[in-house]
Amino acid sequence: MTVPGSATAPRPATNRGAAARDPVAWLLAPAPAARLAALRILVGGYATVWAIVRLPAHLAHADQVADRWDPVGVLAPLSSPPPDAGVVAVAVAAPLLGLLLVAGRGFRLTGPLCAAAVLVLASLDSSWGQVFHTENLMVLHLVILALAPGAADALVLRRRASGAVQAEPAPAPGPRYGWPVRLAGVVVVLTYLVTGIAKLRLAGAGWADGEALRNLVAFDNVRKALLGDAYSPVGTGLVEHAWVFAPLAVLTLAVELGAWVALLGGRWRTAWVAAAWLFHLGVLVLMAIVFAYPLTGIAFAPLFRLEVLVDRVRGLGAARGGRRG
Amino acid sequence: MSAVVVAAVAAPGVRMLLSTGAPDGFPLSTYPMFTGSGDRVVEMPTVVAVLPDGEVERLSPETIAGTDQVVQAGVTVRRAVAAGPPAARRLCGRVADRLDATATVAVVVERHDVVAWAAGDRAPLERRTVAECEAGG
Numbered sequence: 001m002t003v004p005g006s007a008t009a010p011r012p013a014t015n016r017g018a019a020a021r022d023p024v025a026w027l028l029a030p031a032p033a034a035r036l037a038a039l040r041i042l043v044g045g046y047a048t049v050w051a052i053v054r055l056p057a058h059l060a061h062a063d064q065v066a067d068r069w070d071p072v073g074v075l076a077p078l079s080s081p082p083p084d085a086g087v088v089a090v091a092v093a094a095p096l097l098g099l100l101l102v103a104g105r106g107f108r109l110t111g112p113l114c115a116a117a118v119l120v121l122a123s124l125d126s127s128w129g130q131v132f133h134t135e136n137l138m139v140l141h142l143v144i145l146a147l148a149p150g151a152a153d154a155l156v157l158r159r160r161a162s163g164a165v166q167a168e169p170a171p172a173p174g175p176r177y178g179w180p181v182r183l184a185g186v187v188v189v190l191t192y193l194v195t196g197i198a199k200l201r202l203a204g205a206g207w208a209d210g211e212a213l214r215n216l217v218a219f220d221n222v223r224k225a226l227l228g229d230a231y232s233p234v235g236t237g238l239v240e241h242a243w244v245f246a247p248l249a250v251l252t253l254a255v256e257l258g259a260w261v262a263l264l265g266g267r268w269r270t271a272w273v274a275a276a277w278l279f280h281l282g283v284l285v286l287m288a289i290v291f292a293y294p295l296t297g298i299a300f301a302p303l304f305r306l307e308v309l310v311d312r313v314r315g316l317g318a319a320r321g322g323r324r325g
Numbered sequence: 326m327s328a329v330v331v332a333a334v335a336a337p338g339v340r341m342l343l344s345t346g347a348p349d350g351f352p353l354s355t356y357p358m359f360t361g362s363g364d365r366v367v368e369m370p371t372v373v374a375v376l377p378d379g380e381v382e383r384l385s386p387e388t389i390a391g392t393d394q395v396v397q398a399g400v401t402v403r404r405a406v407a408a409g410p411p412a413a414r415r416l417c418g419r420v421a422d423r424l425d426a427t428a429t430v431a432v433v434v435e436r437h438d439v440v441a442w443a444a445g446d447r448a449p450l451e452r453r454t455v456a457e458c459e460a461g462g
Contacts, residue, residue: 027327057393064391065419068401073351119352126351128392129400139352140334147326183327187334194338195356201341202360212363218439219367225442226371226435227402228385229395239443252359 019182019263031178031307033154033170038306039181040111040151041102043141046298047118048098050138051091054121058091061124072131073123087124090117101145107152115139115146137191138293141184141302148180155310184302189259192276196256208253210245217245220287235286248282255279262303273300366438366450370402372420374428374460388423406434406455413456421460432456 018026051058062084069081081087097114100106119142122135145151154170199207207213218239224231238244255275261268277300280291293299337355340347349355372389374382386398405416413432421430435449 060391060393068390068397072349073353076350123351125394128394128397129404130394130396131349131351131354132394132396133354133356133358136352136354136356140330143352144330147330179327183330186327186331190331190334190338191354191356194335194341194354195358197338198341198356198358199360202345202357203363207360212361213359215363215365215439216359216361218365218443219361219363222367222437222439222442223369223399224395226369226383226437227389227395227398228383236443239440 017264019186027179027182028175029178029182030173030175031181032173033150033177034307034310035181035305036148036151036177037104037153037155037170038310039141039184039301040104040107040145041155042298042301042306043138043145044098044101044114046293046296047114047138047142048095048102050135050292051094051098051118051121054125055091055095058094058121058124059088061091061128062087064128068128070129071123071127073126074119075123075127081127082124090120093117094121104152104156107156108149111149111151112146115142118142134289134291134293137188137299140187140191141299144180144184144187148176150174150176151180153177181302181306185263188299188302189262192256192259196253196259199253199256208246208249210242210247210249213249213252214239214242214245217286220289224288230288232286232288235288238286251275252279262300265303269303273297273303276300365440366436368434368436369399370406370432370434370455371399372402372416372430372432374424374426375431376426376428382428384420384424389420391419391423402432406432410456414458417456417458421458424460426460428460430458430460 018029061081064081066080069078071078075082094114094117097110097117100110101114119139122132122139125135126132153176203212217235221231221236221239255272259272259276262272263269277294277297280294283289283291284295333353337347337350337353341355347355349357372384374384376382386392386395390398390401392398392401402416405412417430417432420432424430432455434453434455436451437449438446
């Protein structure tokens with residue numbers, strides 16, 4: 001659907017394999033401002049909700065005993081936990097900065113500040129003895145957005161003198177709106193590739209026979225039960241059916257090591273995204289582990305022409321406005 | 326700038342190709358999830374409450390380690406057990422302070438056959454008590 005003032009750029013005849021043929025030209029190809037702005041809203045919106053939902057847990061870091069401190073990432077240089085007041089300030093600021101980022105207000109300041117706050121909070125979550133892998137992509141995407149000043153050139157809410165809130169018209173397509181989104185897509189692919197490499201390197205090709213996966217699913221659920229947490233009755237029940245785990249292991253490796261096909265675009269991309277989403281659904285069902293960022297689909301958003309989504313939303317709004325009129 | 330980001334995200338994978346000892350980090354990670362040995366019989370340290378009638382009650386990650394993250398609670402117990410009885414007793418005392426019940430708090434190491442557990446055999450193959458203390462409720 002296209003509406004007046006459409007954000008959609010003309011679709012190139014074909015870009016199949018363009019990323020491999022000439023990666024620089026592919027990366028720097030022009031894109032509509034709405035594509036990058038839509039990514040800003042999706043990723044920023046997710047980060048805002050994450051910061052609100054996790055606020056109690058983030059505030060609880062201030063009460064942790066110091067001997068559990070095992071810092072990672074940007075917090076690695078700290079020999080002891082950050083001061084309680086600092087933890088509370090960042091935890092409270094993050095959702096507010098997220099809202100400003102979504103609105104596109106003061107982006108040159110709020111974009112980097114929001115990315116920094118979420119980076120610190122997610123690092124803090126992982127600095128007590130166990131590194132989590134559920135928020136990596138969100139943080140990496142926020143950092144990329146923070147480095148892209150064009151992210152707030154479109155779909156910015158501004159208050160007019162009349163008091164009405166209105167979105168500004170989008171500028172012409174350009175390279176500055178394309179590379180951050182494509183880079184975010186490449187990062188998606190890389191994280192899955194590295195995950196697949198880790199399995200082959202650390203567990204060996206034998207991981208594909210399913211035995212290790214079966215025991216890991218069983219172990220994860222037993223651990224949750226022994227430590228008083230909710231575990232998956234489906235995963236626990238499936239452990240008795242050993243034959244299931246070989247195909248699951250092969251499919252897992254196929255999704256991870258085959259992630260590069262997402263950069264081909266079109267049906268290859270869509271099929272891979274569907275497979276990756278089903279993989280995370282399987283992890284949720286079998287192990288009660290929630291990878292919320294990919295499960296919401298937002299992790300995969302950079303792989304799509306998001307301006308189409310913007311047009312559809314605008315089209316729906318226009319249709320509703322027309323009916324009222 | 327894009328090349329720097331791509332290199333940074335890919336670097337942990339390249340490091341792991343060169344050495345399996347490459348450390349994990351955040352947000353630049355080696356993503357070592359689900360790469361454990363996958364042993365069927367495992368030792369799992371945990372903290373339980375033994376009620377006056379002898380019943381063993383499982384405690385939440387919040388009670389064990391003041392966190393909502395089960396894996397971090399497990400790591401906390403594992404490290405306390407590995408550090409020796411004084412550290413295990415300190416952990417026991419902290420858990421007892423958080424517990425809102427009259428019970429004996431026990432830091433234990435349980436051995437389980439995880440596949441048998443999934444099939445319904447929930448009793449540990451072995452339970453070794455490392456530290457005990459009283460919670461007053």
